[in-house]
Amino acid sequence: MADGDHKSQFMGMVDEHGSSVMKVARAYTLTSEERQDLAQEILLQAWKSLPKFDGKASLSTWFYRVSLQTAMNWRRNDQQRRLRQQPFLDFQDFANATDCAEAVQQREVVEQLYAAIHRLPKTDTALILLYLDGLSYREMAEVLGISESNVGVKLNRAKTALSELMNGKANGP
Incomplete structure (x- = not known):
């Protein structure tokens, strides 16, 4: 090339x-x-x-x-x-302090989501990111080098773990 x-x-x-x-x-x-x-x-x-x-x-x-x-x-x-x-101290917090209440609340949810994602095992993190980006099971399987059915099983487990972390029901790594 x-x-x-x-x-x-x-x-x-x-x-x-x-x-x-x-x-x-x-x-x-x-x-x-x-x-x-x-x-x-x-x-x-x-x-x-x-x-x-x-x-x-x-x-x-x-x-x-x-x-x-x-x-x-x-x-x-x-x-x-x-x-x-x-x-x-995160200076971006000061920059966003003047945003409307809804934008601040959305930012907090996103921050909580990423904090929970940080606590997942690295393979679950990768799978959740692919899912959040809207990839199909077939595409996720290609990226991760696993079968589509395995993507389904692992994704369901990762979603459950992420939900528990977001709701404060799990103790992550």
């Missing part, structure tokens, strides 16, 4: 799937700085891996797989540092 083709294919992929990168990064990090670092790492790994893309899976499936694998490796490699690193 010519270098120009490689770059244009990559830029198209980022335009189409950039929001997925941030969702994955948010689910695997605690701070906005870490989120940005992980997003950059995901994009770097996707750039490096793009010449190896063989077309056996769709580009979106391949990109998700790269994103999730990079995030899981990031989480595993930096787990001790991240466990100690809780932000003292």
Whole structure:
């Protein structure tokens, strides 16, 4: 593949799937700085891996797989540092303080959701992210390398665990 083709294919992929990168990064990090670092790492790994893309899976499936694998490796490699690193103050909270009450409530629900997602096992986190992005069972199976029926079973278990975490009925890791 010519270098120009490689770059244009990559830029198209980022335009189409950039929001997925941030969702994955948010689910695997605690701070906005870490989120940005992980997003950059995901994009770097996707750039490096793009010449190896063989077309056996769709580009979106391949990109998700790269994103999730990079995030899981990031989480595993930096787990001790991240466990100690809780932000003292999130300045975004001040910026949103003037929002209407409904927007603030929605933000709180989203924050609770991501906090609960952080407590799930890494494979459940990946599955929930794929589900939240609206992928079909077939697409989730391709990304994760498991059968569609296994996706159904694992997704139901992950949803139950997430619901228990959101309702305060479980003690996560």
